[in-house]
Amino acid sequence: xxxxxxxxxxxxxxxxxxxxxxxxxxxxxxxxxxxxxxxxxxxxxxxxxxxxxxxxxxxxxxxxxxxxxxxxxxxxxxxxxxxxxxxxxxxxxxxxxxxxxxxxxxxxxxxxxxxxxxxxxxxxxxxxxxxxxxxxxxxxxxxxxxxxxxxxxxxxxxxxxxxxxxxxxxxxxxxxxxxxxxxxxxxxxxxxxxxxxxxxxxxxxxxxxxxxxxxxxxxxxxxxxxxxxxxxxxxxxxxxxxxxxxxxxxxxxxxxxxxxxxxxxxxxxxxxxxxxxxxxxxxxxxxxxxxxxxxxxxxxxxxxxxxxxxxxxxxxxxxxxxxxxxxxxxxxxxxxxxxxxxxxxxxxxxxxxxxxxxxxxxxxxxxxxxxxxxxxxxxxxxxxxxxxxxxxxxxxxxxxxxxxxxxxxxxxxxxxxxxxxxxxxxxxxxxxxxxxxxxxxxxxxxxxxxxxxxxxxxxxxxxxxxxxxxxxxxxxxxxxxxxxxxxxxxxxxxxxxxxxxxxxxxxxxxxxxxxxxxxxxxxxxxxxxxxxxxxxxxxxxxxxxxxxxxxxxxxxxxxxxxxxxxxxxxxxxxxxxxxxxxxxxxxxxxxxxxxxxxxxxxxxxxxxxxxxxxxxxxxx
Amino acid sequence: xxxxxxxxxxxxxxxxxxxxxxxxxxxxxxxxxxxxxxxxxxxxxxxxxxxxxxxxxxxxxxxxxxxxxxxxxxxxxxxxxxxxxxxxxxxxxxxxxxxxxxxxxxxxxxxxxxxxxxxxxxxxxxxxxxxxxxxxxxxxxxxxxxxxxxxxxxxxxxxxxxxxxxxxxxxxxxxxxxxxxxxxxxxxxxxxxxxxxxxxxxxxxxxxxxxxxxxxxxxxxxxxxxxxx
Numbered sequence: 001x002x003x004x005x006x007x008x009x010x011x012x013x014x015x016x017x018x019x020x021x022x023x024x025x026x027x028x029x030x031x032x033x034x035x036x037x038x039x040x041x042x043x044x045x046x047x048x049x050x051x052x053x054x055x056x057x058x059x060x061x062x063x064x065x066x067x068x069x070x071x072x073x074x075x076x077x078x079x080x081x082x083x084x085x086x087x088x089x090x091x092x093x094x095x096x097x098x099x100x101x102x103x104x105x106x107x108x109x110x111x112x113x114x115x116x117x118x119x120x121x122x123x124x125x126x127x128x129x130x131x132x133x134x135x136x137x138x139x140x141x142x143x144x145x146x147x148x149x150x151x152x153x154x155x156x157x158x159x160x161x162x163x164x165x166x167x168x169x170x171x172x173x174x175x176x177x178x179x180x181x182x183x184x185x186x187x188x189x190x191x192x193x194x195x196x197x198x199x200x201x202x203x204x205x206x207x208x209x210x211x212x213x214x215x216x217x218x219x220x221x222x223x224x225x226x227x228x229x230x231x232x233x234x235x236x237x238x239x240x241x242x243x244x245x246x247x248x249x250x251x252x253x254x255x256x257x258x259x260x261x262x263x264x265x266x267x268x269x270x271x272x273x274x275x276x277x278x279x280x281x282x283x284x285x286x287x288x289x290x291x292x293x294x295x296x297x298x299x300x301x302x303x304x305x306x307x308x309x310x311x312x313x314x315x316x317x318x319x320x321x322x323x324x325x326x327x328x329x330x331x332x333x334x335x336x337x338x339x340x341x342x343x344x345x346x347x348x349x350x351x352x353x354x355x356x357x358x359x360x361x362x363x364x365x366x367x368x369x370x371x372x373x374x375x376x377x378x379x380x381x382x383x384x385x386x387x388x389x390x391x392x393x394x395x396x397x398x399x400x401x402x403x404x405x406x407x408x409x410x411x412x413x414x415x416x417x418x419x420x421x422x423x424x425x426x427x428x429x430x431x432x433x434x435x436x437x438x439x440x441x442x443x444x445x446x447x448x449x450x451x452x453x454x455x456x457x458x459x460x461x462x463x464x465x466x467x468x469x470x471x472x473x474x475x476x477x478x479x480x481x482x483x484x485x486x487x488x489x490x491x492x493x494x495x496x497x498x499x500x501x502x503x504x505x506x507x508x509x510x511x512x513x514x515x516x517x518x519x520x521x522x523x524x525x526x527x528x529x530x531x532x533x534x535x536x537x538x539x540x541x542x543x544x545x546x547x548x549x550x551x552x553x554x555x556x557x558x559x560x561x562x563x564x565x566x567x568x569x570x571x572x573x574x575x576x577x578x579x580x581x582x583x584x585x586x587x588x589x590x591x592x593x594x595x596x597x598x599x600x601x602x603x604x605x606x607x608x609x610x611x612x613x614x615x616x617x618x619x620x
Numbered sequence: 621x622x623x624x625x626x627x628x629x630x631x632x633x634x635x636x637x638x639x640x641x642x643x644x645x646x647x648x649x650x651x652x653x654x655x656x657x658x659x660x661x662x663x664x665x666x667x668x669x670x671x672x673x674x675x676x677x678x679x680x681x682x683x684x685x686x687x688x689x690x691x692x693x694x695x696x697x698x699x700x701x702x703x704x705x706x707x708x709x710x711x712x713x714x715x716x717x718x719x720x721x722x723x724x725x726x727x728x729x730x731x732x733x734x735x736x737x738x739x740x741x742x743x744x745x746x747x748x749x750x751x752x753x754x755x756x757x758x759x760x761x762x763x764x765x766x767x768x769x770x771x772x773x774x775x776x777x778x779x780x781x782x783x784x785x786x787x788x789x790x791x792x793x794x795x796x797x798x799x800x801x802x803x804x805x806x807x808x809x810x811x812x813x814x815x816x817x818x819x820x821x822x823x824x825x826x827x828x829x830x831x832x833x834x835x836x837x838x839x840x841x842x843x844x845x846x847x848x849x
Contacts, residue, residue: 029769031780031791045771046673223671243673295797295814296777297745330771335800339777342744343769347779350767352749355737358647358709367650367713371637378627385841386630388729389655389689389715407656410682413719417728420656420683431841438843442627448655448715455654520634520849524830527837527844563847566626586844 001052004039004123007142011058011072014065024064025057028343039123049222049244050326053144063311063344071313078252078274085214086275089161096184097160097196098278099219101251103259104152106212107267131265132206132213137237139258145217145250146238147258148194152212154204155188160196167192171199175234182231184224197225198232198239215258217251222329245329248280283323287334295338298350308344309337369509370446373459382442382461387427389448390417395426398491407450420450424460424502425488432462433492437534437586440465446505459509460502477503525562528588532562533599538582538619539610540575547581550614554583557609560594560602562586580619631849632731632838635758635826636713639733642757646750648709648735653696655689655715662688662695665805666774674773679719681728689717692819693734694774697798701806706738706813713822724834731822736798738808738815744777747795747816751781754820755792759783759829770794774802775817785828793820 003025005018016024022032022040030051034041042057050056055072062069078101086102088094110130112118117138118128124141128134136147150158163179169192170176179185179192186194193204197220206213225242229235252274259269289302306316313324314337323331330336342350374384392415396406407420421427424445431443442463449458479501482489489498541550551564568582585606587599610616629637640650659670668674681689690696696712704710712734720726735754737746748767755763763783770780775796782789795818800810823835830849832838837845 026768029771031768031770046677047771047773226671226673294741295743297743333776333800335776335797339769342777347767347769350745350748352752353743353745354749355646355709355742355746363649365650365652367640367652371633371640374629374633375637378629380627382627383843383846384628384630384633385846386632386839387841388839389717390728407687408684410684413721413728417681420689427841434841435843441843443841443843443846450656455656522830522849524832524837524845524848526833527842532844562844565847586847588844 001042001044001057002039002124003042003054003057004120005037007054007120007123008058008061011055011070012061012065012067014061021061024061027346027348028060028064030057030060044244046244047330049241049329050144050247052241052244053140054142056144056326059313063308066311069311069313072253078255078272080275081271081273084273084275085156086158086160086273088277089159093161093184094277096221096224097218097275098221098280099248099251099274099276100160101217101255101274102271103215103255103262103269104213104271104273105215105262105267106270107262107265108211110206110208110210130206130208132210132215135258135261136215139254140237140241143247143250143254143257144241145246145254146197146241147254148200148216148238149206150193150200150204150214150216151206151210152214153210155193155214157188158186158193158214159188160184160186163192169195170202171195171234172202172205173199174202175199177232177234180231183228184220195228195232195234196220197242198229198234199236215255217255217258219246219248219251247326248328249325280325280328283328283331285321285323285331285334285337287319287321287337289319291334292338292341295335296342296350297353298342300341300345304345305341308341312340312344314340370457370505373505373509374446377444382444385428385431385443385445386447387424387431387445388416389421389450391419391421391426392416393418394491398488399423399426405452407453421447422449422451424449424458425500428460428462428500428502429482429488429492429494432464432498433494436495437532438464439534457505458502459505460500462498462500464496464498466497477501477508526590527562528590528594530589530591530593532586532588533594533596534584534586535599535603536567536582536584537603537606537610538568538580539607539614539616540578540580540619541610541614541616543571543577543579545579545581545614547583550581550610551583553613554585554606554609558587558602558605560587560589561606562588578617628846628849630838630846631830631832632822632826634849635829636731636733636822639754639758639820639822640711640713642754643711643735646709646753648711650711650713651696651700651703652712652714653699655717656683656687657690657695659686659688661698662690662692665698665802666694667799667801668773681717681719690714691718692716693732694817694819696734697736697774697802697817698806701738701808706808706815707740709735709737709739711735722836724836727823727835727839729839733820733822734817735819736815736817738798738803738806738813740813742815744779744797744816747779747797747818750816751793751795751818755781755783758825759785770796772796774799776800781818790828792825793818795819 022035031043032040044051110132113131113134121128126137132149140146163183163185167179184196185192193201222245229239293299315322412418444461446459484495547566547569551566555564563586565584567584571579678691693712716730716732766782768780770778772778776799778796781793782791798815798817803810
């Protein structure tokens, strides 16, 4: 919701700077998405239909600024005429339109709007059209009440009801929509002239020759407009507001303001009518003020609480709180009132308070087994991968999964999201294909799989290492040898032999839980779009030198070094008090392919560095 | 077994593990549950009704047979309480799904950590303390936090948490006091018990912690990513 600062100041007398105003809105529950000197764009949560307007937001900030509440919804003289232009097809249509108010207006031809209206519309990204249409848009943004102007010479009646399958309507902006039984529409002479609550139709729009106008301001049931907009695949500023709930009293005060402005422009208000199908019931909540400290942990005295509620427009009679008409959609119970008080009082005033110590110590659960398993496997030299939970149709067919046993996604966004994975294999194979530059490695994944309507946790292991120890790890599982000729290997372009095993986690977890590995705190380094070069280096150093320290040290010597891995470490009598260390270094260049020659230069520099700093003798 | 070379644990797992052990220290127990759930558990019982725009805030994967891939770990609140009686302190880590196109900051498959407490007189002051504790454990003791009102249908009052990270304030999690209707749906008497709930997006936190600039690395299976941690 774009809130122009100068427009807000029509309703809120404050000298605060735009940035302070943004901070205030943030502190009371409206997150600013964009802040400029001219306007603030605020996120309005779906429960706050009342705040999708300049006036609505002014009520909020005035409550915060401790200004007395000013009600602009003055009583107005709308007649309840019996034989109105408006009629309803049936009870269901009637129930969908609790209130329908309108003006009948006669006067000069539409012309350009005054500058202040045109400018403000531009600020909220609406192109000015003519003074009548602009006024409806202007007042919608000001009060949150959608208005619509019909050319009364193009319609003679408005019959409100639900659509029929096969009907079509051409909306403002020349969009054609197919109508269904879910769409609330208005007809005149059996022609659809309005997609109610969403958009008017071109056939009844105000144009350059219009001299008689019906200006509508109505309340429609939020869920009816939501369904209608959904099936039409549309969201308009009007439907957005109706879905969230428009103040039941807004039709008359919005039209009242329209009438005053129109009269100022030389128009005659011929009729001011209102049809009330369903009276807005006043909502009263019995409120125990002790709920505030009980729930929040801070004391707000009763006087302050009452003052906050009153400033927000609630009527407070001791512990009876009457909800203002514009909040009837979201204020339903005492806890809602606690939030109202505390958000204006300020969340920052709540002092943190430690949780009391828990008498029940936590129990060991399955999650512990999984975590232990992951640390154990990593400690043994395996690397954990995570992959998406979806597979494509192509993957399903290559792996020969029975489509009937798979869980299929409704209207998938892309071909990658067609089925839930019934096995970890497709993405494990993909991971193997993604790492051609590393020769011997072993990876694993633990994740949920979906098969025959059942969900289970599987573990999968894959290795390119011929001397693998999968047999030791998985004594109870089948280990499959996959050759590059296999259909699956070809799909993923895996050009080497590897071994794969997968099993339900509970089958192997108990045999696996042993030595652990600490977590790291390494920062991420940007990975090049170009392939890396991987080189090993072996050297002799003093026995006291730590392989981890040397690895971390070398990683900082060149920008082109992405990863340094300790690969091997051993002592031998023939080294005379020294030990042998082997490191594996992944080199890359960010903006281009790293050539073998350049990699050799870099590798030489590492050799020289090791010799100089650690008095290493290079082996190789 | 050979000692070297050492393997690597996915950075998201590492962060989740640290979060879990920090929370276990203050008496939370860990539960897990299915990723595939129902409309009822993911939405209805959490006060996100069918014909309400609150549904739009979470793009949902539906299966052909009408089930829902959970859009948040809060879908586990009610199943968790089917096995438990208050007082409880529960932690639920797991995958959640958002049906939207992926880019550097959006993934369809994400990790969340849900936590909730139901006791006699748990307050927002306790919630704020708990979140400060957890964020300090994860991101360092100097981390600065701010708390703002925000509406989530299943909590009231609702609260968003921002942290100051490299000079900028970032929103990292949503939380609040569990709504009495949700307590009722859990089978808990809301006049006797009250509590708080929070949900943290773990991927985002991992990216901040490690300085990762593209979320898609997380599920890439690329060893150039995984070997860094």
